[in-house]
Amino acid sequence: MKVFRGRVHKFGDNIDTDVIIPGKYLKEFDPKELAKHAMEGIDPEFPRKVKVGDFILAGENFGCGSSREHAPMALHAAGIRVVLAKSFARIFYRNSINGAYLLPIEVNDNIYNSISDGDEAELDLSKMTLRDLTSGGEFTLKKIPEIVIEIFEAGGILRWKPKKL
Amino acid sequence: MGMTITEKILARASNREKVDPGEIIIARVDKVMIHDVSGPPALKILEDLGVDRVFDPNRIWVTEDHFVPPPDTKSAENLIELRRLAEKYGLRKYYRWGVGQYGVCHALCFEEALVTPGEVFIGGDSHTNTAGGIGSFAAGMGHTDIAFILKNGWTWLRVPETILFEVAGELREHVMAKDLALHIIGEIGASGANYKAMEFRGEGVKRMNLEERLTLCNMTTEAGAKNGIIEPDEKTAQYFKEKNIEFKPIHSDEDAEYLEKFHIEASKIEPMVAKPISPANSSPVSEDEGLEVDRVYIGSCTGGKLFDLRMAARVMKGGKVKVRTEIAPATQSIYLKALNEGLIKIFAEAGAIILPPTCGACFGGHMGVLGEGEVCVSTTNRNFPGRMGHRNSKVYLVSPLTAAASAITGKLTDPKELLPG
Numbered sequence: 001m002k003v004f005r006g007r008v009h010k011f012g013d014n015i016d017t018d019v020i021i022p023g024k025y026l027k028e029f030d031p032k033e034l035a036k037h038a039m040e041g042i043d044p045e046f047p048r049k050v051k052v053g054d055f056i057l058a059g060e061n062f063g064c065g066s067s068r069e070h071a072p073m074a075l076h077a078a079g080i081r082v083v084l085a086k087s088f089a090r091i092f093y094r095n096s097i098n099g100a101y102l103l104p105i106e107v108n109d110n111i112y113n114s115i116s117d118g119d120e121a122e123l124d125l126s127k128m129t130l131r132d133l134t135s136g137g138e139f140t141l142k143k144i145p146e147i148v149i150e151i152f153e154a155g156g157i158l159r160w161k162p163k164k165l
Numbered sequence: 166m167g168m169t170i171t172e173k174i175l176a177r178a179s180n181r182e183k184v185d186p187g188e189i190i191i192a193r194v195d196k197v198m199i200h201d202v203s204g205p206p207a208l209k210i211l212e213d214l215g216v217d218r219v220f221d222p223n224r225i226w227v228t229e230d231h232f233v234p235p236p237d238t239k240s241a242e243n244l245i246e247l248r249r250l251a252e253k254y255g256l257r258k259y260y261r262w263g264v265g266q267y268g269v270c271h272a273l274c275f276e277e278a279l280v281t282p283g284e285v286f287i288g289g290d291s292h293t294n295t296a297g298g299i300g301s302f303a304a305g306m307g308h309t310d311i312a313f314i315l316k317n318g319w320t321w322l323r324v325p326e327t328i329l330f331e332v333a334g335e336l337r338e339h340v341m342a343k344d345l346a347l348h349i350i351g352e353i354g355a356s357g358a359n360y361k362a363m364e365f366r367g368e369g370v371k372r373m374n375l376e377e378r379l380t381l382c383n384m385t386t387e388a389g390a391k392n393g394i395i396e397p398d399e400k401t402a403q404y405f406k407e408k409n410i411e412f413k414p415i416h417s418d419e420d421a422e423y424l425e426k427f428h429i430e431a432s433k434i435e436p437m438v439a440k441p442i443s444p445a446n447s448s449p450v451s452e453d454e455g456l457e458v459d460r461v462y463i464g465s466c467t468g469g470k471l472f473d474l475r476m477a478a479r480v481m482k483g484g485k486v487k488v489r490t491e492i493a494p495a496t497q498s499i500y501l502k503a504l505n506e507g508l509i510k511i512f513a514e515a516g517a518i519i520l521p522p523t524c525g526a527c528f529g530g531h532m533g534v535l536g537e538g539e540v541c542v543s544t545t546n547r548n549f550p551g552r553m554g555h556r557n558s559k560v561y562l563v564s565p566l567t568a569a570a571s572a573i574t575g576k577l578t579d580p581k582e583l584l585p586g
Contacts, residue, residue, distance in 0.1 A: 014355055014443060018549040022556075023528035026202045027232050027240045029209075041551040061356035064389060065549060066528070067291040068202065069307035089389055090360050091291055095307035147189060147321065157313045158214060162191075 003124050004082050006053035008132075010117035011042070013059035017092065020063065020071040034070055035077035050079040055123070057107070057115055058085040063092025072101035082123055084130070086112055097148050098157040111139045167418025169327040170396055171362040174302040174415060178285045186326040186424070194314050195284035196224050200270050202231045203289025203308045205243050208250035210312040219254045220318030226258035226279055227251050228270045231524045233262040236531035254315075268496025268522035271295035271466035275379055276498045278408040282397040283415045287314055292466050292546065294386045298378035299404070300397035300415065305386065325391045326424035327362040328353075332369030334431040339581040341476065342377035343467065343544070343564035345369075346384035347437035349429070351447035359389035361424065364417065369431030370395055375404055376472040383467050387444035387546055436579050438542075439562040442550050450567055450579045460541040461486070461572040462553070463565055464493030464520065465527040468544020471499045473565040478508040480569035480583050481515045487575030490517035491533050497522055517572065529553045535560075542571045 019041030021034060028034055039046035056062075056075065062085035063071060072095050075083070083096070084107045096102040105123075111130065115121065119134035128141040154160040168176065168183060176184045178192040199207055204227055211219070219225060227247065232240035251259050258279070260267035266277065271292050273279070280286045282300035286293065289311040296303035306320075314320050330349060336342070350357070363385045370378065378395045385393030397414045405412055435449040463469065463477050474494060492512050494500040500522060503509050509519055525532030527545040535541055535554030541561065543553065548560035563571070566580035573583060 016547075016549040018529070018547065018552045022551050023530050024534070026528070026530065027237075027243055029206050041549070041556050061359065061389065064355060065291065065547060067289065067293075067305040067307050069206070069309060087356060087359065089356070090391055091305055091307060094310055098307065098313070099309040157309060158210060158316070 003122060004053055004055070005122045006051060006055055006120070008055045008057050008115055008117065008119045008121050009046070009050065010115070011056065011058040014061045014064055015042070015058050016065035017063060017068050017071040018065055021068065021074045026068055026070055031073050031077035034074035038074040038078040047078050052079040053081055054079050055121055056080055056083045057112065058083065059112060060086045062088050064089035067091045069095045069099060072096040072099060076101035084111070097152050100152050100156040103152060105144060106142050114139070166422055167420040169362065169364060169417045169421040169423065170300065170415050171302055171327055171364065171392060171394055172324060172421070174283055174285060175322065175324055184324045186324050188324045190322055190324060191319055192285055192322050193319050194287050196226070196280050196286045197311065197314055198270055198274065198286070198288035198290070198293065199225070199227050199311060200231055200290060201229045201233065201243055201247055203311055204247045205250065207289060207308040207311040207315060208254060210309065211316055212250065212253070216316050219315045222255040222257065225256050225315065226260070227256050228260040228267055228273050229262045230267070230269050230522070231528070232530055233523050234521065262521070266497045268499070269466045269469060269524055271379070271383065272470050272495030272499065275299070275375070276496050278405060278410055281405065281410055282401055282412045287311070287320060291386050292383050294390065294393045295379050295383040295466055297382035297385070297392050297394040298375060299401055300395060302392055302394065304392045323360065325360055325362040327364050328358055329423040329426045330363065330365045330429060331426060332365060332367040332429045332431050334369055335372050336369060336431045336434060339566055339584055340434050340436055341564040341566055342373055342380040343384070344437040345429070345431065345434050346381050347439050347444065347447040347562065348434050350384060350388045350445045351437070351439070353388055355387065355443050355445040356389045358385065361390055363388065363390045363393045365393070365395050369429070371398060374472060375400055376470045379470065380467055384444070384546060436564060436567050436581070438567065438577065439548055441548050441559045441561070444547060444562055450563065450577060453577055454579055456577040457540065458488050458542050458571055458576055459539045460535065461488060461490040461568050462526055462533065462541055462543040462545065463568050464491065464495065465524065465545040466495060467546040468565050468568070469493050469495035469499070471502050473544060474499065474503045474508050475506070477565045477569035478511045479585065480566055480580055481517070481573060482511045484515050484573045486516045486572040488572060490572040491520055491526060492517050493520035493523060493526070495522055526553060542568050542577060544568045
């Protein structure tokens with residue numbers, strides 16, 4: 001369990017996979033190439049703004065749409081490690097974890113509203129706390145399901161050895 | 166307490182008497198599909214890990230549908246790579262463009278009866294939900310998830326709660342399953358069924374042919390659903406009998422528990438349009454009639470099946486299109502049937518162009534992408550920013566009847582006005 005620290009890039013509701021990585025790039029499987037086009041559908045400047053370890057903070061239904069794993073791949077390669085959102089679309093959620101690209105964490109309305117675009121933030125996974133270093137706000141996050149942590153920490157579903165079930 | 170059809174299928178797949186919504190289960194997978202976008206990375210993961218065999222080559226099928234015919238060298242090379250890996254892993258159910266039957270995976274799945282009622286079907290494509298229309302549990306996943314299944318033959322699933330849509334009566338002649346789907350998504354929202362199953366039943370569903378049921382389940386993806394499902398009935402049985410495939414029908418129990426129930430009067434549904442930038446942004450076509458259109462696209466897993474083309478031809482017969490119109494039969498077999506029935510002639514005489522089976526334009530990949538500011542009326546399933554091309558182009562989702570009517574007038578048009586008789 002570790003600590004993530006970076007800048008917050010804030011978006012609204014229903015950020016879909018066509019916006020995260022447009023369909024014309026689906027023939028590309030090289031993460032470095034995909035990173036150049038991350039979030040192109042909403043902000044073509046995005047890849048140049050992101051540093052490794054940065055966060056995305058989004059509203060409802062983040063990652064809705066296609067099953068393209070290119071979406072979490074592109075965000076990871078651009079530098080994003082954690083996506084905080086009010087809710088996630090199911091395939092994006094699975095892909096993020098099973099490929100160990102991103103940690104998707106659900107946040108409530110208060111957290112979403114309290115943190116601004118560009119704020120510096122720190123996430124401590126062992127305590128499940130999120131601190132907004134710019135505003136000084138501190139928040140407790142919902143626990144992540146155990147199976148999610150297991151798969152993510154194993155480095156993805158293909159390296160994961162199921163303990164139970 | 167009884168179980169829904171979704172719960173029953175998942176119980177069987179996990180060797181359990183009963184499963185409950187919210188549980189995480191280990192489920193055996195009966196069929197797996199990959200295409201030219203999900204296939205190469207999924208199989209490459211196995212190769213890189215040194216895995217030398219898949220769980221069962223007979224349960225896996227492959228189609229080339231997204232970047233076909235290849236618009237550039239990169240796409241062509243992906244097909245070469247897919248072919249190489251499929252041969253390595255002995256995947257003989259392989260549908261190649263330009264070599265007989267192939268096409269848009271979800272339409273191909275139905276045409277070739279590759280998935281049987283009651284099976285667990287996982288595809289490397291989000292619209293895998295389509296196959297729920299014949300009574301299977303069908304869900305889409307990404308390529309790492311698919312790689313895991315190809316290796317092991319099972320996956321982990323959270324048993325979804327089911328939302329029931331009871332559809333009474335019958336859709337009117339100018340209204341299609343697509344309109345019903347857009348109406349429902351408009352009601353519940355783009356995340357209204359996130360992680361849930363959407364089950365459809367009632368007289369309005371029974372009266373639909375199987376292709377229309379596929380359309381209804383196809384669109385459940387746009388409400389965030391894990392799967393859409395319709396119990397098999399006489400029409401389903403008849404279809405699989407013709408294909409010489411036997412199955413044991415599974416139905417929801419009388420006392421099955423549903424998260425929520427919706428009642429819909431089919432006869433009250435109007436032709437619907439989902440405006441940019443969400444499939445949930447839907448309203449009756451009549452409210453936006455006359456909207457100027459630059460392009461009409463009739464195709465995809467949602468709107469390029471044989472029944473879709475028949476409906477479009479009813480409206481277009483004898484007319485001339487006023488705007489650029491592309492029609493892409495979803496599979497080679499559908500193309501051939503449309504040709505034999507005279508549909509292709511109707512389209513060509515109307516001035517539309519006929520494309521080979523491909524997902525191309527639907528996802529903005531190639532074969533007719535939109536430029537900045539262009540407005541397209543389309544039978545496809547998504548209208549997110551940039552979905553079919555430039556991020557400032559606009560996509561309006563409609564039924565094949567409405568798309569055909571709009572092609573003839575050059576404006577968004579309720580098909581009622583153009584239907585013969």
